[in-house]
Amino acid sequence: MKKTIGIDMDGVLADIEDHILHTYQIETGISLTRNDIKGKSEEELFPDRAMVMKICNRTGFFRNLPVMEGAVEAVKKLMEDYEIYIVSAAMEFPLSLFEKHEWLAEHFPFISWKNIIFCGDKSIIDTDYLIDDHSKNLDFCKGKPLMFTAFHNVAKDHHQRINHWNEVPALLKQLEETNLMLA
Helix, strand or coil: CCEEEEECCECCCECHHHHHHHHHHHHHCCCCCHHHHCCCCHHHHCCCHHHHHHHHCCCCCCCCCCECCCHHHHHHHHCCCEEEEEEECHHHCCCHHHHHHHHHHHHCCCCCHHHEEECCCHHHCCCCEEEECCHHHHCCCCCEEEEECCHHHCCCCCCEEECCHHHHHHHHHHHHHHHHHHC
16 A cells, blocks of 8 residues: 655645735735745734735635646656645635635646545644645644745744755655664
């Protein structure tokens, strides 16, 4: 039986940073760059929660996210050895459910609908590995947590870090070899 990997969408498969910054500028007139937001929490950056909800509930917001560089190729490669599950806490933005499903169907059509999990709380996920950009999801991971670098987590160092999708296959191979040696 293959080991399992849960993979988050926003900030891991989908490059949400530039998209939200662009939309935020349209809404507020405030222009921010990736360097401006690096190391800041989402709450620090966007203290007006109503504005964030307005942006994220806008029709097309989740449907039009760009794909993270290298994600499609890396996930295809991982599927050779692992059972892949896409895990998204989509319930915070219920209007995103359909858009996220459509986005996955376009960019990751090789992932079965049976392997897509939209939830509210990722602590229920029980995969061997979880790749996510939020510590709040990784802190309760039942398997091995892997933190995908994002603006809001650069100062955190209590989970193994992934900076780019091209690192993932080699990292997982290394972790598997280490586990075999320890067994």
